Amino acid sequence: MLSLQKPKIKMDPEINSQLKIGFIGAGNIAYGIAKGILSGNVLPANIQVSAPSLRNLGNFQELGISITHSNIEVVCGSDVIFLAVKPHLVSLVLNEISQHITDRHTVVSVAAGVTLATLEELLPENSVTIRLMPNLPCMVQEGALLFARGSHAKEEDGVLLRSLLHHCGLVEEGPEAWIDIHTGLSGSGVAFVYLFAEALAEGAVKMGMPSALAHSIASQTVLGAGRLLRDSGKHPAQLRSEVCTPGGTTIYGLHTLEQGGMRATTMSAVESATERARELGRKSAAGSRK
Structure with a gap:
């Protein structure tokens, strides 16, 4: 059963094991992050991923992760949502799912160049957003990941993200101005x-x-x-x-x-x-x- 609010004790392994994680987008970065999360206390049964085609979804199935073509299904079944689509698709996807985002959701975008202001503009008021830039070595849990919290994301939301992603590699937090630099330094x-x-x-x-x-x-x-x-x-x-x-x-x-x-x-x-x-x-x- 889905929780009605975000867990308050973010670093508790038991809390993480109960979290429902969703991915919208099934590319290499999403796959690498999912593998890292699975190395922690989150069970495959608690992760779901959506994509319009079956091209990459089979990789997630091999990890025991549920797949779907419905972005809304992922949103309604998740506490933390990783938005892992191409930058030009972000507006389209957020317009589709926005009405289903509630105060229990944390939306984590890994779309290059898409600002927190853009995310907050397209989502309901007071939505919790985080902008994350990982890189390809996340697939072998040797990534370099930098994130910045949106205006409604609290310190505990950052702690939660760190606890979910620490198996992916180096995870650091910084101001949003550094995210594009990190993209050039580590992503590219x-x-x-x-x-x-x-x-x-x-x-x-x-x-x-x-x-x-x-x-x-x-x-x-x-x-x-x-x-x-x-x-x-x-x-x-x-x-x-x-x-x-x-x-x-x-x-x-x-x-x-x-x-x-x-x-x-x-x-x-x-x-x-x-x-x-x-x-x-x-x-x-x-x-x-x-």
Whole structure:
């Protein structure tokens, strides 16, 4: 039976086990978040997901999660709703479900660029909203997630979200102004890392290493470097300097990267992705007012 109000003790594992979680949208991000939530105390029977086609829903079925084509069914059966659709579909979906949102619901949007103001404008007055930006490594529970609370979301709502998502990876809260930056840094940044890993491997192939081996070593290099960076607590520049020896191979390679403008190009890539996220937010806001 659905609760009539939000639980008051947010970090209680028993409370989390009783929560009803809904996903509107069945893409990779929704799947990764669902896997993380299932690693906690939420049972598959308490999660439901909707999507217009069966293309991705089978993945959720394999996790024991109920599937449907009805967004309204998900809303009526959930306490926390993850809105995981493309940004241009947010207005359409919220117009469909708005009348079914009550004061027991928490709406968590993972749509890039869609602001809290837009969400609150399209939902009933005093609706509890949270804007969350995860990234693809949530699928292997190594994600980087940043969220911002809406004007009616309390600190305990943030605590609840953290408790649900902590198995997904690093979960942090910040002001909404940081969300678009996080999109450029980590949401899009994942693809930047993949491009670098691809180029790293192709460099080895150019020098005569078999492609399969080169790509395997490149992926392990990225993984190992990332874990060392995270776990050591050292600044990237310090770790980089520890790899370099005077007149050695690494400093020669770094010199070539600097000649190619890698540092400035990467910074510009994060800036471009951030600005695009902001542009999507402006378009979403304009669409919601039509």
